[in-house]
Amino acid sequence: MRTVLVTGPGGAGRTTLAAATALAGARRGERVLLLTARGGAAERVLGTRLGRPGDGPVPVVPGLHARCVDAGDHFRREALAFQERAGAALDLLGAAPLDEDELTELPGAEAFALLHELRAAHEAADGPDGPQTVVVDMPPAADTVALLALPEQARRYLRRLLPPERQAARALRPVLAQLAGVQMPTQKLYEAAERWEHELAAVQRIIDHPGTTVRIVTEAGPAAVADMREVRSGLALYGHRTDAVVANRLLPTGSADPFLAALSGQQQSALKALREEFPEAPVVEVPHLGRDPEGTEELDELLRGTVGEPAAPGGADDTWTVEDRLATDGILVWRVPLPGAERDGLGLLRRGDEVVVTAGRYRRIRTLPSALRRCSVSGAGLRDGALHIRFTPDPDLWPRGH
Numbered sequence: 001m002r003t004v005l006v007t008g009p010g011g012a013g014r015t016t017l018a019a020a021t022a023l024a025g026a027r028r029g030e031r032v033l034l035l036t037a038r039g040g041a042a043e044r045v046l047g048t049r050l051g052r053p054g055d056g057p058v059p060v061v062p063g064l065h066a067r068c069v070d071a072g073d074h075f076r077r078e079a080l081a082f083q084e085r086a087g088a089a090l091d092l093l094g095a096a097p098l099d100e101d102e103l104t105e106l107p108g109a110e111a112f113a114l115l116h117e118l119r120a121a122h123e124a125a126d127g128p129d130g131p132q133t134v135v136v137d138m139p140p141a142a143d144t145v146a147l148l149a150l151p152e153q154a155r156r157y158l159r160r161l162l163p164p165e166r167q168a169a170r171a172l173r174p175v176l177a178q179l180a181g182v183q184m185p186t187q188k189l190y191e192a193a194e195r196w197e198h199e200l201a202a203v204q205r206i207i208d209h210p211g212t213t214v215r216i217v218t219e220a221g222p223a224a225v226a227d228m229r230e231v232r233s234g235l236a237l238y239g240h241r242t243d244a245v246v247a248n249r250l251l252p253t254g255s256a257d258p259f260l261a262a263l264s265g266q267q268q269s270a271l272k273a274l275r276e277e278f279p280e281a282p283v284v285e286v287p288h289l290g291r292d293p294e295g296t297e298e299l300d301e302l303l304r305g306t307v308g309e310p311a312a313p314g315g316a317d318d319t320w321t322v323e324d325r326l327a328t329d330g331i332l333v334w335r336v337p338l339p340g341a342e343r344d345g346l347g348l349l350r351r352g353d354e355v356v357v358t359a360g361r362y363r364r365i366r367t368l369p370s371a372l373r374r375c376s377v378s379g380a381g382l383r384d385g386a387l388h389i390r391f392t393p394d395p396d397l398w399p400r401g402h
Contacts, residue, residue, distance in 0.1 A: 001122060001132060001133070001209075001211055002132065002133045002134070002211045002212075003118070003122075003133070003134045003135075003136070003206065003211060003212040003213070004021055004135045004136070004212075004213060004215055004243070005136050005138050005144065005212065005213070005214045006021060006135060006137055006215045006217060007139065007140065007141045007144040007215070007216060007217070008140070008141050008216050008246075009141055009219075010140045011219075012218050012219050013217055013219075013248045013249065014137060014138070014140075014217040015036060015038050015041045015042055015137050016248075016293055016299075017215075017217045017248060017286065018135050018138075019034060019045045019046055019137075020286075020293075020303055022034040022064055022066070023060075023300070023303075025063075025064075025132075025133045026060075026061055026062065026063035026064035027063075030063060030132045030133050031063055031129070031132045031133070032063060032064050032065070032131060032133045033065050033067065033121055033131035033133070033134050033135070034060075034064065034065070034066040034067070034135050034136075035066075035069055035114065035117050035118065035121065035134065035135070035136045035137065036066065036068060036069065036136075036137035037069045037113065037114060037139075042066060042068065042137065044292075044294055045293060045294065045299065046060050047294055047295030048060045050066055050067070050068045051068070055068070061296055065131070069113050069117045071105050071109040071113040072105045074113035074116060076100055076103045076105070078112075079098070079103050080098075080103070111139070111143070111147045111150060114136065114138070114139075114147070115151070115203045116199075118134065118136060118206060119202050122134070122206050141216060141227075141228075142234075142361070144214070145231060145234035145238070145362055148214075148235075149238050149362070149364070151200040151207065152238070154196070154200055155197060155200050155204070156365065158196060158200075162190060208239070212240075213240075213241055213243035214240050214241070214242050214243065215242070215243055215245075216228065216242055216244070216245045217246045217248055218246070218247060218274070219247070219248055219249055220248075220249075220250060220267040220268075220270035220271050220274065221266070222266065224270050224273075224274060225270065225274060225277050228274070229340040229342070230340070230359075230361070231340075232278065232339055233339065233340040233341035233342075233359045233360060234361070236337050236338050236339050236340065236341075237336075237341075237357065237359045237362050238362075238364060239319075241280070241281075242278065242280070243281060244281055244282050244283075244284050245274055245278050245282070246283075246284045246286055247270075247274060247283055247284065247285050247286065248286045249287075249288040250264075250267055250271075250285050250286060250287050251263055251264040251267060251288050252264065253268065271285070277340065286302060286303075289302060319337065320334060320337075321334075322335075322371065323335060326393070330392065330393075331378065331391060331392055332371060332372060332375060332390075332391045333388050333390055333391070334355075334369075334389040334391065335386050335387075335388055335389075336357060336386060336387040336388075337385065337386050338359055338382070338385065338386055338387050339385040340385070341359045341360070341385075341387070342360075343382050345358075345360040346358065346359060346382060346387065347359075347363075348377070348380050348387075348389065350377050351365075353367055353368050354368065372391050373397075374397035374398050374399075375391035375392055375393050375397075376394055377390070377391060378390045378392040
């Protein structure tokens, strides 16, 4: 199954291009599902009512269904379910339960709702009429990088706060609960942690699947390359490949009007810079229609004349490879792919058996391979789009004779 995550700076037209991507798949004969949290914008682009948020997928054209993700409804359902499961613990604390009509989603609720719907879409794909391709209208690019990092980070927090090895004592909790006369709060806590771990792991598998790619939509302007550089390094830090950069709203070249000619020339310069910045991904050119597309016919017109469907997905590039240079230099090198990263925004910290790598606003924590745990960090450098971390064997820990 293929999953295309469409993102980009705010106002670049990512909802329009997500809809166009989904429509292009349907025109090729695929069964496509479009997920969006921006119901009003998606309705204008598709020219189709999507129903109330939370309703099932709505047919748009043969092969294409669209669904509006309701972050508020998802938050209320999850909050009420957690409140019911944690009832015993809340009673012990003397907490007053919240009613459904007073629950309003908190910041960040959209991210969890999108991930939940993405998982549900993949589960539906197992059915005979399930989607073959899921296109997701994601939040702005910087938020998308953080959203894709969320399952891995949340699972790490769960392992640290509720270590799995401590769950071995769970058999004693029912006995303690009988002695106390109430259900022990820790039992509910571990049950909730198990459920969260199961769901986060399922979403992580989807994000890391070879058929999942990120598609970046941007306008070809002076700030496009600078804006995309940090996003590119953030995606690379977490092992996500970009399958295409879509340059939206391109003006025709060769205009006799000096004003339009200057704008078009500026866009062409930005296009050249984008191709240099993203050598691994095609830059797709989408023309400006002179208006915002509305309806499937205008979306078809938008796609006419472009370079076509970008290259097939390559999956996650999570290859932090270890290079053995013990014989020549007496070191091991851990290579971290970080295309687009700049030295000023890089950070590196060793914490026990983990290393913390920071690229701009993004940070990732990775457990060291077993060989590197017996070494100390002796330096690092950014070269050829990758961070090279040098490790020197610790004589007290390194096996003798190696």
